[in-house]
Each structure stands twice: as structure tokens, then as C-alpha cells.
Amino acid sequence: MTVKNLKVGVVGASMDGGWARYAHMPALAAIPEIDVVGIATSRTESALRSAAAFNVRNGYGSIAELLASDVDLVAVSVRAPLHEQAAMEVVEAGKHLFVEWPMGANFAQSQRLVERARTRGVRGYVGLQGRASPAVQHAAALLADGYLGRLYSVSLFGAFNFWNDPVATAYSADASCGANILTIPAGHGLDQMRMLVGEVASVNARVSCLRESVMAADVGKMVPMTAPDQVAAIGTLQSGAVFSAHFAGTAPTGNTFRMMLVGDRGELLIEGNGMPEIAALSLAGTREKGTALQPITVPEPALSGLAPGPSYNTTLLWHEIARDLREGTSNAPTLESACETRRLLDAMERSAAQQGATITL
Known part of the structure; x- marks a missing residue:
């Protein structure tokens, strides 16, 4: 599947803290080809507050609500012990997936996620931004x-x-x-x-x-x-x-x-x-x-002028993910x-x- 305009939903983007706030949201905002269309947290109130703060149209109180919306790919950025469970929900809904590393608490969880994504025919990416x-x-x-x-x-x-x-x-x-x-x-x-x-x-x-x-x-x-x-x-x-x-x-x-x-x-x-x-x-x-x-001397990346910090490599990673889905390439992890x-x-x-x-x- 080739996606021209990537519509992304983010699970775990809370203004109360977390990796999504400091890395993913600034990274996604820096890429014109990506439109963040929804945020899901564990409570509707916090989701709406975070959506307003990040200038995102929709806030949802559950992953299920986000998955039911018009979204191409869902990024899972919750606490590490919950990665596999949330990622599996995304895969079962037939949406493309981004999940933070580690993708599972162990190898068995990771392998199950790979096999299920293959069965469901979705593309999955992992936050190995290094x-x-x-x-x-x-x-x-x-x-x-x-x-x-x-x-x-x-x-x-x-x-x-x-x-x-x-x-x-x-x-x-x-x-x-x-x-x-x-x-x-x-x-x-x-x-x-x-x-x-x-x-x-x-x-x-x-x-x-x-x-x-x-x-x-x-x-x-x-x-x-x-x-x-x-x-x-x-x-x-x-x-x-x-x-x-x-x-x-x-x-x-x-x-x-x-x-x-x-x-x-x-x-x-x-x-x-x-x-x-x-x-x-x-x-x-x-x-x-x-x-x-x-x-x-290390050459400047294709996306120049990026601010140093937690979102730097993450922005470059999202740039590759968007290109892979748009052009059918396989460069992102x-x-x-x-x-x-x-x-x-x-x-x-x-x-x-x-x-x-x-x-x-």
C-alpha cells in the first residue's frame, strides 16, 4: 500500500510528560508530509487537553476510539510494559503501526507481534531511531x-x-x-x-x-x-x-x-x-x-535545521517512515x-x- 498523505494517530501523547511529548510530537510536526489527526490517552479529558496543546484536531479516551477514526498509521508511545498490548490492538485493527522500542517485554512477545502484523498485512515500524x-x-x-x-x-x-x-x-x-x-x-x-x-x-x-x-x-x-x-x-x-x-x-x-x-x-x-x-x-x-x-565531518541530513535534543533522531526516523509508506521503500527499522x-x-x-x-x- 502506498500512502501519499500520512494520517497519524498517537497513543500516549500526554502533556503530563512522557517520550511522545518531548520526541514524537515535535518530530511529527516538523514533517510536512505527516498530519497528526488524533491523540489517545487513558482519559478523554487529558486527551482533549493534549490535543489542544499540540494543535491536533481530535482527542480520544481510548485506543479503540482512535482506531475507529480515519487514520493510516498509529504510533504507540506508552510505558514500555504496555507496548506489545497496545501495538497488537493496532495490528488487529488493520492499521499500520509504529511502536516504541522495546516492542515487547521479551522475544516471544516481539515474535508474536511480527507474525500477527504479517498475517494482517500491515507494515510495522519500531522506534530504533539510533x-x-x-x-x-x-x-x-x-x-x-x-x-x-x-x-x-x-x-x-x-x-x-x-x-x-x-x-x-x-x-x-x-x-x-x-x-x-x-x-x-x-x-x-x-x-x-x-x-x-x-x-x-x-x-x-x-x-x-x-x-x-x-x-x-x-x-x-x-x-x-x-x-x-x-x-x-x-x-x-x-x-x-x-x-x-x-x-x-x-x-x-x-x-x-x-x-x-x-x-x-x-x-x-x-x-x-x-x-x-x-x-x-x-x-x-x-x-x-x-x-x-x-x-x-558528518554530512547534514536531508532535513536540515533540526533542533538538537530528544526529537532530533526521531524526526529523521519519521521522515524515513513517511517516505517508505509513500514510495514503497524499506529504509526505516x-x-x-x-x-x-x-x-x-x-x-x-x-x-x-x-x-x-x-x-x-
């Missing part, structure tokens, strides 16, 4: 041009304060909710790695939680801490190159992320101060023996591709449960 980062896009172009030669290794490191003490939300401390250091920053970073260097063949991982309880800022009390706060993995890619990854959720101060790629002809470094999907990433590299990494990243995280969890055993994907 792929749209100009630095990552330019790194991909350099790799395609042979900048590194034969790839030997990839190393990722991230440290983030969102899961420090206090954690931002009580549900992020609960492993069953699937909104933790493994699923979010590690998931985004490893998805960027998959985009750049291909699929993982095998992985060995360790996942640990060094705290029994933690203060949760949103509820103002101590809650059990069952989600991991340290994730470490080594593995091999299908190309034969090796990779390593360490993500720490206990950084007491700021956030940092970096990915180092080494080949037989050069080196590339992607890094930034923040989570990999949000940070303004920079790029450096070298192809001369004995020389230090030098900054590499799909449910199927996102499910492969979830498969990798599942393999890491299974490896950790078996004391670091090798898991073949």
Missing part, C-alpha cells in the same frame, strides 16, 4: 566504501545514570517489565551495531544485578531491584569478526556511549554523551598507521529487523542464565 543518527548513517556509508577493509572487531561501551540510585521509574527496576539497561541502551547500541556490521553468529554474556532494592523517583520509595544493572557480552559476527559490549546502569553522573570498529585498513569511533539513540554522536577515524583518530535485535538480547539473557554459555543464533 539508526537515523547522521553519524551512524555516515559510518555505514564509509563501511560500504571499504573504509575499514576487512572488519576484525567491534567494541561497545555505555554507562548511564537512568538506572542509578534513584532509578527514574519503579517499573524500570522490575526485570519482567523489559525496560532496563539490557533492553533499552544495550538494545539500541547493539541494533546500531547490527545495522553497521551485520548479524551476530554467537554470543556469551553475563548479566548482573548488584542491588537488592533501590529508590524509585516516580513513586518516592524503595522498590525491589530485579532488572540488571550490568551487562557484558562477547561474541562473533557472521562475518567472523568479534564483538564485545559492556553497558553499565550505575553511572553516578552523566551518560556516555562509544563504539569502536577496527579493520585491517582503518579504525572508526562513534561516540557521544548520552544514550546511543538520543545522543548527538560524533565520528572519528584513521587509515594511516601510527596516527591518532581524527574527527570526520521494521518489526522484523527489531525482532532480530530482540532475539540477540534473548540469547544474551539465556547465556547469562547458563553462566556465560555460548548461544548460537
